Amino acid sequence: MSSFTLISAALRRKKTRTFLTFSSVVFAFLIFGVLSMLQTAFSMGAEIANEDRLVVRHRVSLFQLLPQSYEADMEEIPGVVDAMHMTWFGGVYQDPSNFFMQSPVEPAEYLDMYPEISVPDEAKLRWIETRNGAIAGRALVERLGWEVGDRIPIQPTIWRQAGRGDDAWEFELVGVYDADVEGFDQTQFLFRYDFFDEARSFGRGQVGWFMVRIADPDRAPEIAAAIDGTFRNSAAETKSESEGAFAAGFANQVGNLGLIVTSILAAVFFTILLVAGNTMAQSVRERIGEIGLLKALGFTGVRVQRLVLMESVTLVTTAGFLGMVLAVGLERVLRPALSAYFPGLFLRPEDLLIGLGLAVATGLVVGIFPARRAMRLETALALRRL
Amino acid sequence: MSETSFSDTAAGNGAAVEAMVDVRSVSRTFHRGRTPVPVLKDLTLRMEKGEFLALMGPSGSGKSTLLNLIAGLDRPTGGEVIVGGSPIHRLSERKLAGWRSRNIGFVFQFSNLLGALSAERNVAVPLLLTSFSARERRRRVEIALEIVGLSERGKHRPRELSGGEQQRVGIARALVNDPMLLVCDEPTGDLDRATSGEILDLLVALNRDHGKTILMVTHDPVAAERASRTLHLEDGRLAECGHDGTVVVPVHEPAGAAV
Numbered sequence: 141m142s143s144f145t146l147i148s149a150a151l152r153r154k155k156t157r158t159f160l161t162f163s164s165v166v167f168a169f170l171i172f173g174v175l176s177m178l179q180t181a182f183s184m185g186a187e188i189a190n191e192d193r194l195v196v197r198h199r200v201s202l203f204q205l206l207p208q209s210y211e212a213d214m215e216e217i218p219g220v221v222d223a224m225h226m227t228w229f230g231g232v233y234q235d236p237s238n239f240f241m242q243s244p245v246e247p248a249e250y251l252d253m254y255p256e257i258s259v260p261d262e263a264k265l266r267w268i269e270t271r272n273g274a275i276a277g278r279a280l281v282e283r284l285g286w287e288v289g290d291r292i293p294i295q296p297t298i299w300r301q302a303g304r305g306d307d308a309w310e311f312e313l314v315g316v317y318d319a320d321v322e323g324f325d326q327t328q329f330l331f332r333y334d335f336f337d338e339a340r341s342f343g344r345g346q347v348g349w350f351m352v353r354i355a356d357p358d359r360a361p362e363i364a365a366a367i368d369g370t371f372r373n374s375a376a377e378t379k380s381e382s383e384g385a386f387a388a389g390f391a392n393q394v395g396n397l398g399l400i401v402t403s404i405l406a407a408v409f410f411t412i413l414l415v416a417g418n419t420m421a422q423s424v425r426e427r428i429g430e431i432g433l434l435k436a437l438g439f440t441g442v443r444v445q446r447l448v449l450m451e452s453v454t455l456v457t458t459a460g461f462l463g464m465v466l467a468v469g470l471e472r473v474l475r476p477a478l479s480a481y482f483p484g485l486f487l488r489p490e491d492l493l494i495g496l497g498l499a500v501a502t503g504l505v506v507g508i509f510p511a512r513r514a515m516r517l518e519t520a521l522a523l524r525r526l
Numbered sequence: 527m528s529e530t531s532f533s534d535t536a537a538g539n540g541a542a543v544e545a546m547v548d549v550r551s552v553s554r555t556f557h558r559g560r561t562p563v564p565v566l567k568d569l570t571l572r573m574e575k576g577e578f579l580a581l582m583g584p585s586g587s588g589k590s591t592l593l594n595l596i597a598g599l600d601r602p603t604g605g606e607v608i609v610g611g612s613p614i615h616r617l618s619e620r621k622l623a624g625w626r627s628r629n630i631g632f633v634f635q636f637s638n639l640l641g642a643l644s645a646e647r648n649v650a651v652p653l654l655l656t657s658f659s660a661r662e663r664r665r666r667v668e669i670a671l672e673i674v675g676l677s678e679r680g681k682h683r684p685r686e687l688s689g690g691e692q693q694r695v696g697i698a699r700a701l702v703n704d705p706m707l708l709v710c711d712e713p714t715g716d717l718d719r720a721t722s723g724e725i726l727d728l729l730v731a732l733n734r735d736h737g738k739t740i741l742m743v744t745h746d747p748v749a750a751e752r753a754s755r756t757l758h759l760e761d762g763r764l765a766e767c768g769h770d771g772t773v774v775v776p777v778h779e780p781a782g783a784a785v
Contacts (some may be wrong), residue, residue, distance in 0.1 A: 141650050141663070149642035433638050436599060437652045437699075438627020440620050520594045523634070 146434075147451045150423065158455065161419040165459035165502075166466065168412045169495055173467020175401045176491040177474075180323070182397045183388070191357035193253070194364055195386040196223075196350040199377040203228065205346035206376050208337075213370060214352055219363040221355050224249035225333070227348035231294035231309065233284070240280050242294060242329040243348070244336035253351050256321045263288070263315020271335045273314040277326030281316050283476070288313055292329075302341040309339070322486065352380070409502065412456075416506040420452050424510040431514050432522025445515035452507025453500060460499025464492055545608075546707060546739045547573035547596055552605030553762075554591050565591045567762040568605070575706075578733040578740045580753035587759045589743045590711060596741060597630050597709045598622045610706050627655045631700030631738075635712040637692040639684040639699075646671060646680035649698045656703065670698035673736070674728060690721035697728060701738075708732065710742040714749050726752045 151158050196214065198204035205227075214223045229242035247267045251259060259267075259275060267273045274292065286292065293308035301307060311331050319326050337344055354363050364380035371378045381389070424431070431444055439447075471487045478485050549571040555564045565588045573579050583589050594600035595607050598614045607615045610629055617625060639648045646667050653663045671677050674694040684692055693713065700708055710729065714722035730752050732738040742753060750756045758765045 141647055141654065143654060145643065145647060146640070146651070146654070149640045152642040429638065430640070433632075433634075434651075435623065436597070436626065436632050438623050438625075438655050440623040442620075520590075520599045523599070 143447060143450070144454075146447055147454055150427070150447075150451050151455060153427070154423070157419060157422075161416055162455060162459045164415050165412055165456050165499075166463040168408050169460040169463025169499065170466045170470070171408050172405060172495055172498070173464055173487055173491070174470065175405060176495070177467070177471055177485055177487050179397055179401045180488055180491070181485040190256075190383055191360070192221075192354050193383040194352040194354060194360060194367070194380050195383055196352055196367055196378050196380045197348075197386075199368075199379045202349065204376070205343060205348065206350070206378065208345050208347045210371065210376075210378070211350060214350065214367055217363065217366050217370060219354050219356060219359050219366070220352055222249070222252060222353040223350050224253050225347035225350050226250075227333075227336075227346075228298075229294070229296075229336075230298050231296050233292065233294055238284065240327045240329055241325070242331070244333040245330050246333050247330075250330060253353060256324050257317045257319050259315050259317045266314035267332070270312055270314050271332060272309075272311050274311040274329060274331035275315040275317050276313060276329045278316055278318050279326035279476075280329065281313075283327075286313055288315060294329075299336070299343075300341045301339045351383075409498070412502060413506060416452070416456055416502070417509070419455075420448070420507055420510040421513075423451075424448060424514050428517060428522050429525035431517055432519050432525065435517070435519040436523060441515040441517075444517075445511040448511035448514045449504065449507040452511070453503030456503035456506060457496070457499045460495060460502070464495045464499075467495075468492070545572055546575040546577065546610060547571065547741070548606075548608040549592075549596065550606040550608070552592075552595060552602045552607060554588070554595065554600070555603045565762055566595075566602070569762065569764055571757070571764060573739070573741065575739055576733070576737050578730065578752075578754045579742070580750035580756040581741065581743045581759060582745065582747070582750050582756060583759035588762045589759050592759065593709055593711055593741065593743050596707075597632065598626045624655075627652060628703065629706050631703065631705035631708045633693075633697050633700045633708065633710040633713045635715040637684070637689075637696035639692055639695055641684055644681050644683055645676060645687065645695045645698075648684070648695055649680075649702050652699060652703050666702050666704075667698075670702040671695075673701060673732070674698045688721075689717055690724055693717060693721075693725055694728065697725070697732075701732070706739060708738050708740045710740060710744075712744055713742060714744070714746060719748075722746070722749065 196206075196210070198206055206225075208225060211223045211225055214220055224246055226243045226245055229244065231242055232238070233240070247264070251257070251264070263275060267275060276286065280286075290313045292311045292313055294311065295308045296306065299309075301309060311329075317326070317330075333347075352363075352367065354360060360382050364382070367380045368378050434444055434447075435441070468487055471485070475485055549569060552566055552569045553564065554566040555562050557563065569588075569592065571592075581589050581592065591600065595602055595615075596609060598609070598617070602615055605615075606613060612625060612629075614622060614625060639645070640651070643651075649667045649670050650663055653666060656663075658666070667680070668677070671680050674697050676691060676694050676698065679687060679691060679695075684695070687695065693716075697713075708729075713729065714725050717725060726749055729740055729742065733740050733754070740753075742749070744750055
């Protein structure tokens with residue numbers, strides 16, 4: 141028998157009340173886990189962004205095109221190591237609900253720019269040999285049940301083929317890529333730019349945006365300014381920024397997600413403080429005689445305070461832990477279903493640790509006032525409540 | 527060592543002459559707002575080791591206040607309280623708590639057991655404050671339950687026990703640290719006559735066979751009759767009573783004198 145026996149006895153004293161408080165804390169931490177996942181999903185692009193990559197887009201909007209010839213001009217700028225381009229294709233595979241990102245790329249340049257992804261050598265060769273060849277991320281292939289060698293028809297919404305009206309583009313899946321970095325988008329569908337450029341009905345020589353690798357990340361602002369300066373007063377001025385800033389800006393189009401999440405969590409935890417705090421205060425109020433008895437038996441005020449505090453921490457931490465476990469379970473269910481829309485939808489280990497820390501802190505805050513009250517109770521007066 | 531005692535220091539009733547409790551000119555005044563309310567007035571009391579003393583008196587006479595002072599739950603406004611040779615009125619709160627855990631066993635009107643714990647775990651609660659090994663704790667719990675005749679009921683929860691059995695568990699809890707003084711506040715106040723008799727038999731046996739010094743507050747003259755001596759407290763002052771309830775000697779002797 142240990143002090144924990146007393147804590148356990150106190151928690152089992154009013155089982156229904158303990159269960160209700162426990163449940164509300166479990167749900168609070170489940171909400172914490174889900175919101176953390178969402179925040180990660182929206183901010184993942186910025187978090188996994190490479191410091192030595194810049195995004196160069198049209199100054200007006202991401203959807204305005206830039207001349208493909210800018211690539212060679214940019215590679216001449218001091219500090220730029222390499223550049224490549226991508227273009228939003230926006231086609232539909234079978235049904236609009238099968239949404240995934242498609243883009244024409246130069247295969248070798250793309251693979252050089254993104255060392256985070258790995259493609260089997262055989263697939264690389266097939267991609268270079270096959271004009272309508274395409275590679276796709278592992279998550280996308282698994283979601284849609286594709287196999288290498290499959291013909292993938294994509295219905296155009298922007299880029300129609302010259303002389304073929306609304307006919308679908310037909311690609312051959314030549315390989316599957318995997319990502320070594322957690323949260324990297326594994327739902328992209330990438331096909332060859334030369335095939336795309338020759339076949340499209342308009343906009344030849346125009347691309348969506350450029351990715352630029354630089355030699356020294358510390359010089360990113362300076363190089364970005366140099367790139368933008370190069371194309372100033374041209375028909376297509378550019379806006380260059382780091383990959384992280386670009387991803388953060390993209391996420392913020394939804395709103396200041398960090399602020400929204402923090403506000404919701406603050407409201408949830410404030411409510412939990414009231415609910416669990418009330419439970420603890422009531423519990424101590426009902427046990428004044430019992431606390432007097434413990435003190436009469438020789439428990440010091442400090443020891444009684446510690447018991448009440450441990451009771452509160454045990455209640456909230458256990459419930460918080462269970463809430464986080466449920467959040468992890470929910471992640472396992474949601475991730476496959478929503479990975480097309482939120483590639484970074486997962487619960488990070490640091491969020492789990494923050495959750496547990498928050499649970500301990502909440503337990504302490506909730507317990508501190510009842511615990512101090514218990515400590516200060518005069519034994520003789522408390523015994524009158526027996 | 528006896529199988530039903532914690533140590534071999536048990537002494538028979540009446541064999542001891544050493545003072546267990548020495549209360550010297552004690553006063554205790556409470557305050558209701560700014561108005562002082564004296565409850566105990568220059569009270570002196572000596573209780574010998576091995577004695578079974580009953581303390582009677584009307585409500586508000588100061589019985590519980592005196593009990594609290596002797597048990598180290600409260601401090602006097604004036605005077606000295608020496609128990610087992612320790613001047614407990616001088617001890618800090620923390621030291622007083624430690625002193626209580628080692629030296630005082632409490633028996634209350636209601637057993638006040640923790641409902642979620644078995645009888646044996648309730649008995650073991652005071653042992654949480656000791657450094658005894660798990661084995662020694664088990665041994666002490668077994669002995670305490672055996673003394674009160676509940677060896678077979680250790681695994682039962684309080685709600686599975688009768689009122690008398692619950693009070694016996696409360697007494698076992700008071701005994702488990704082998705205290706030098708048992709302090710009983712209306713131990714039979716919540717029990718029927720037959721069960722009260724059983725509890726009083728147990729207290730008498732603890733005093734007679736295990737040498738426990740017992741101070742019992744009671745309203746019940748029948749309960750007081752079982753003690754070796756009865757004191758009557760009225761208006762904060764003591765008087766000794768005969769067993770027929772009549773006051774025979776006012777208690778105003780100086781400190782150290784036997785009453």
